[in-house]
Amino acid sequence: MKDLWPDDIATTRMRVPVSILREQASxxxxxxxxxxxxxxLSRSGSSSVYGSDLDDGELEHHFVICAPTLDGYRYDLFSVRHDDLSYPATGHFNAVTEEIPDEAHFESWLRGVFRHERTKRIIHSLIAQVSEPIAS
Amino acid sequence: MSSKAYFGGMVRFLFWNLNRKKFPEILRRAVHDHSADIVILAESPWSDAQLLWLLNADAAPATPVFQLPFTNCKRIQIVSRFSPNSFPPRLESDYFTMRSLVLPEREELLLVCLHLPSKLYASDDRLALSAGDVSRRIRELEATVRHERTVVVGDFNLNPFEAGMIAVGAFHATRALDVARRHRRVVNGTTYPFFYNPMWQLYTASNGAPPGTYYYEQSEQVAHFWHVFDQVLIRPSLLPRFDHRALQVLHEVVGVSLLDGKGRPDPAIASDHLPLTFQLEF
Structure with a gap:
């Protein structure tokens, strides 16, 4: 049998958005x-019921900040949506939606989100809340 | 005076979308004259410090002062006469804050305060969330806290009759008491809990009250004019504690009408939304 596949068919360095998000959570x-x-937290269009605006095949990932010692407090910081091809994706943060054409742009967008004053303020406020009982 | 003695078992709520306008005296009087224990504001122009100063300026002796519970939600501002420790947040986003209300010798409540994206900006906010997303988060949180004593209040930017309020995968809020008392129903093999939506009574009110909380006139073929975007929903388990007569859309505060000459919310007086008050025995 002739193998018509190219040698590098199984080689890819592309990482899907959810992998990058999990790395950043860590x-x-x-x-x-x-x-x-x-x-x-991820959800897909195929499992959606009425009220969800995901299309079939669409995936949406929510990046949720957690404060385990604050009674499990959580904050839904941003979301990323894409179809099953991963890119292009669409990111939504701080009431602004941006198109993300590829992985490099996704990392750049994430860097901007993590350095945004809004993000810092939320995380700093949680650290302050968590630290308060310890300090007193 | 303990909070239990002061509250006497009744918790009074006031919700108001302030439209980023400052009308200090009207707001202060609305809160005090309706004895609000929990004040929830959307589009508030006040800083936290300003709001506390305004509401606590002439607090009656032995009356618990308003305090600010911790929140990161930027579209909702809350002050409460309850200690912030009894009002812990559970899950938040830019659009909602979901928190427990835990008082001694009382059953815990789940209070969801929200300001959902405006239809005017729906395309930009499309990704943020939908009624279905919020509803799903509520159900997940109810499973975590193991009860359904849940109140949802805020500016939904939806009318009670719209699919986002009614559909099973959305808020699943019914106007019918007997239906709500079934607590849940099964659709396509999945069980969905009901909310009861008391706001429908605005549509049948005959006391001269405005038939909505917000007036918007479009030059479209279909126009509703009056909208009921500001709503409260309760789970059926709270029905025995909900005082239907106490639910009010205020159109007057201490003799000052919030309406213009045409009977619509007057932004020159206060907000383009009317405030909502209700109470629960707790």
């Missing part, structure tokens, strides 16, 4: 020594 946990963590 990074946040390390950076805050576990005081503030994050989880990635």
């Amino acid at each position: 990074a946040l946990k390390n950076k805050t020594k576990g005081l503030v963590t994050a989880e990635v």
Whole structure:
């Protein structure tokens, strides 16, 4: 049998958005020594019921900030939506929606979200809340 | 004086979309004259400090002062006569804050305060959330806290008759008491809990009250003119504690009409939305 496939068909360095988001959730946990963590909640259009605006085949990931010692407090920081091809994706943060054409732009967009004053304010407020009982 | 003695078992709520306008005296009088214990504001122009100063300026002796519970939700501002420790947030986003209300010797409530995206900006906010998303988060949180004593209040930017309010995958809010008392129904094999929506009574009110909380006239073939975007929903388990007569859309505060000469919310006096008050025995 002739193998018509190219040699590099199984080789890809592309990472899907949800993988990158999980890495960043882990990074946040390390950076805050576990005081503030994050989880990635995903849903798909095929499992949606009325009231959801996801199309069939669409995936949406929510990046949710968590404060485990604040009675499980969680904050839904941003969301990313894409079809089953991963890119292009659409990111929504702070009431602004942006088109994200590829992985490089996704990382750049995420960097902007994480450095945004809004994000810092939320995380700082959680660290302050978590630290308060310890300090008193 | 303990909070239990002061509240006497009744918790009074006031919700108002302020349209980013400052009308301090009217707001202060609305809160005090309706003995609001929990004040929930959307589009508030007040800083937290300003709001506390305004509402606590002439607090009656032995009356608990208003305090600010912790929140990161930027579209909702809350002050409460309850200690912030008894009002912990559970889940928040830019659009909603879901929090427990835990008082000694009382059953815990779940209070969801929200300001959903405006239809005017729906295309931009499309990704943020939908009624279905919020509803799903509520059901998940109810499963976590293991009860359904849930109140949802805010500016939904939806009318009670729209699919986002009625559909099973959305808020599933019914106007019918007997239907709500079934608590839940099964659709396509999935069980969905009901909300009861008391706001429908505005459509049949015959006391001269405005038939909505917001007036918007479009030059379209279909126009509703009056909208009931500002709503409260309760789970059926709270029905025995909900005082239907106490639900009011205020169109007057201490003799000052919030309406213009045509009977519509007057932005020159206060907000383009009318405030909503209700109470629960708790």
